[in-house]
Amino acid sequence: MSKREKKDIGGRLAGKGVFPHEMAFTLLIPLRNMFLSPRQLIKRLELNPSSKVLEVGPGPGYFSVKVAKAIPDGELVLADIQQEMLDYAKKRVDKRGLTNVSYSLCNGQTFPFPDEYFDRIFLVTVIGEVENQEAYLKEFLRILKKGGILSISELAGDPDKMSTTEIKALCENAGFTLDKIHGNKRNYTANFRKE
Template sequence: MKDKSETVYQRLTGKGIFPHHFAFTLLMPFRNIFLSPKKLIKRLELKVDSNVLEIGPGPGYFSVDVAKAIPCGRLYLFDIQKEMLDIAKKRLEKRKISNVEYHLSNGFEFPYKANHFDVIFMITVLGEIENKEEYVKEIHRVLRKNGTISISEQFGDPDKMTIDEINELFAKNDFELYKKYGSKNNFTVNYIKL
């Protein structure tokens, strides 16, 4: 029994893609302590008609509120795990939210045209990405000029990146730091595409 509990603990706390088998833990309300959907929406500065890309939505903890905040816009959920997208889709459909599209990621390129999104965001995802440099170039390609890319990192995430690491990555890829929220352990940083 000890071996099995150690394996579960390692999968929940280890580096890499969060296992879809534990998606239920990402829907627990205690997440509001670190970042609530309402607080995230304020930080994203959404407009009612924004085209928004959520990278790595998992089971859609933030997706419901973001989709409601853009009733004349569109939310695109982009995840590498089909199982996570399926859970998010069920949650959104249960709430009769229809301004959402679901796309499976291959982990490298985005199936969207250039300059398509007003806002792109990811929460505790960037550190899980293997080739961050190429991924940021793809973000740059699909984000419109002066569009916002928002990165949130939270205490306890084994893949958490520091603000300095994120600043360095985005600065060398033609983004400018726009706003910073929170503390060094739990933060959101927004960048503008130049």
């Protein structure tokens, strides 16, 4: 890897935009539990064993394994715009023998799923990286079942972090209704319902 490539990766790591897959290993450090643990996230998602769940921007699968285990009769779909991230996540999932997980490489505009398919859609430190947030939210509204939850978590230290006020305005403008905010201003999960 050239100096220029390393500098570019470093800039993307510390700056705004899509998280570089070359640094995916940094997303697996246990220190993340201080901000949001998989157990906390699962509780906030209000899952049942047969939930159909979409995780958008799973990175290397930090939350994916625990979520898949929480829905043994359900389905977890991991969607990302970077094939490398899906490959990392698949390795972690396969290592644990989980069979209720599938993968979808997306184009950043549309999601290849039927209308009203998912019970839950969640993103952790992802929405701020999305270039066309309105298009994503329009798609989420389409593929989420009536009464389903869109869950957006934002954590301290993320250069793309959006405030609860920004997230609330964005999601309500797209047609979602705020259900509950967990955590605090630095580290939070905002759950929105599709009415």
